[in-house]
Amino acid sequence: xxxxxxxxxxxxxxxxxxxxxxxxxxxxxxxxxxxxxxxxxxxxxxxxxxxxxxxxxxxxxxxxxxxxxxxxxxxxxxxxxxxxxxxxxxxxxxx
Numbered sequence: 324x325x326x327x328x329x330x331x332x333x334x335x336x337x338x339x340x341x342x343x344x345x346x347x348x349x350x351x352x353x354x355x356x357x358x359x360x361x362x363x364x365x366x367x368x369x370x371x372x373x374x375x376x377x378x379x380x381x382x383x384x385x386x387x388x389x390x391x392x393x394x395x396x397x398x399x400x401x402x403x404x405x406x407x408x409x410x411x412x413x414x415x416x417x418x
Contacts, residue, residue, distance in 0.1 A: 332357065341366045348374075355379065365391040369398055381406050 335347040341364030348358060348370045355374040358367075368390040372380060380387070380402045393399050 328352065336361050345370050365394070368392045369395065372398065372402065375405075377405065377408075 331347060335344055335358060338344045338347055344361070344364075344367045348367065355371045355376075358371055358374075368387070369392050372383075372387055372392050375383070384393075384402075387393050387398075387402065393402065
């Protein structure tokens with residue numbers, strides 16, 4: 324990981340509010356699972372859900388529900404669209 328990404332990841336982990344984490348996360352381009360262990364608020368979890376790859380939303384539905392991500396109709400629509408995207412699923416299966 325290059326130094327700016329590493330510094331941004333440290334800043335994310337040390338942020339004291341969900342809003343600060345969500346802002347920092349918008350600039351991070353690291354794997355979502357590196358962020359999930361310190362995500363405590365639905366706002367941050369929603370941002371993480373948007374960074375998940377094609378299989379992760381399907382595999383983490385219970386986690387998303389438990390952390391109130393799916394209490395928002397917009398996020399429900401986003402996740403279901405990702406899961407239902409047949410072309411995307413074919414690309415994943417063929418790799």
